[in-house]
Amino acid sequence: MCNSIYKKEVVRVRHHFQQQHQNHVLLDGLKSKWWIWDSIVKDVSISMEYIHAYLERTQKFECGLGEFGQYCPVCLALHQHLLDCSETAALTHAAVFKGYYYKMCGQSHLERFLSSPDQYVAPGCPRSLPQAPLLPSRLTEIQVKNRFPQQAELKGFCPVTYLDGKQRYEALVRGRMEYAVDYRERIFFCETKQKQDKFMRTPEAYWDQKLPSKVPPLDEPVPITALPLQGYLEQSVAVPLIKAMTAAGCLRPKYPFLSVQRSALLYVALYLKAFNHKSTDYTRQKYKKKVALLEEDCALIPYLSSVMREKFRPPGELPIDFQFKLNKFLALGELPGASDLL
Template sequence: MCTGQAACIHRLCITPMQLQSRLGEFDQYCPVCLALHHHLVDSSENVSLAHAAEYRGHYYKMCCRDHLECFLATPDQFVNPGCPYTLPQPHLLPRKLTEPQVKNRFPQQVEMRGFCPVTYLDGKQRYEALVRGNMEYAVEYRERIYIFETKQKQDKFLRLPETYWDQKVPNKLPPVCEPVLLTSLPMLGYLQQGVAEAIIKAMTAVGCLKPKYPFLSVQRSALLYVAYYLKAFNHKGSDYTRKKYKQKLALFEESCALIPYLGSTMTRNYKPPNEHPIDFEYKLRRFWALGDLPGANGVL
């Protein structure tokens, strides 16, 4: 590597231990993000060195290709003393916490009574912006614990913790929404919350198709179609069951299509067999065979 110039260290067989021993003053935080935007962007989760560079005997990791090229072009702008900002002390850096880690910190409570600080501040600290965070997206900062609505909100806090950490929630807070067991609802409420969406989709599908199965009534055909549809698209069913009933549904639709096909093909005037479509005889035999099945004529 040329003296006084920065160079990419990708594919130079540098071990994690060697990288750690020669990291510059920004550890694994992107110096370009810090200098240009005052953002803390931790690159430690990315083990690749595709966006890493060596300068004056130290290693620096950037968050993306564009920032690597900026660093390589003018490295003095992004390292001390040229960088306008310094990396905070380790105890002042935010770090992600897993859900078990948050629970192990009991009796310490999460800040802001569990509301997402990013959503609240970005929502101009209005009452409507009080949205409860998810324990899956937790961060420790200044020995305090914060939880966030989404991963995107968590990442935003990690970049700009100083912007979001010191907030107070109002005295009036949204009520806590306790989960209600589906089986505790009355029958009408149970059906509305449990199966209404699935039934609406099934009814929409049968209304669009208007199936008429050979030798069955329109009502019986519609009921069978809805039953197959519910089984085929039951997200709580097994893969085997869904696949099985999707095949039954497809076969049912093919059988229903026989009636309009034969109705349009069989005219009042006699046609010799050689003038019929090539699949006419097969579909006609299949149509009559459905009438011989057990349960035909409305009892399928």
């Protein structure tokens, strides 16, 4: 059991420490404890040397973020993309140059930066980072609601889907609040996470669009209580009621001393209570037992009619349970009514 849990969790644990701290080291557990101890001391010493060297460099250069902040300077220079690297806490793809460090989006861009850093930082960089008000930022649903009564631009349609769809009517797709973006103090809703990332990279291409005079209507949900009676019943109880009536039609219940109509209504009522998914487990189990009891009582009439023929049969020729079921049938006639079952 412990071994299976270890195999299941060790991959994620290894990935976490390697991604966040770069300090995951594999050791041979078949070696002696002294060998393992020496290996641990050696690896920890190397790691501490790296940390001390890094702290010395940062203190010497007073290292801080460069003029590009958390944005990749290589993406900005080559593709004019604003690729925010702040979501990656690790400095795996970071480089220090002239007392400042710069974060790159990947290994290939890190190698480009290290080969010729002067091409990607001021004054040799072809493009500079826009001012803070011109940088896009992601918004949470709470932040969007706190900015009420400000409304989303493009009436909530996704700007990326609309432009990529060549601004056709079919490309007018509603965005979602969970993928909201703030740009130039305006709110934009994107359709998916991928569309949101695309807007964040090149906001200038998507923010200034005009909607056509005719747009799709709002998909506002209709409250179920606002429907007419037939529609309300159809949307609320149609499916469970059909199942209950189908079960009653298959069983054709006839409760002793009750009419066929009243027997069917009683069975449908118990069936709806027994299979109501909004009830508690205790309530459902309680009424399922009552449904089973009702089915058992309804079976008394066909049973007794098949045993009690016109000709007299001696008690010895009758089934063993005949007297018990006959007494139960007669006892049901003395009950006040079917309300005891509900």
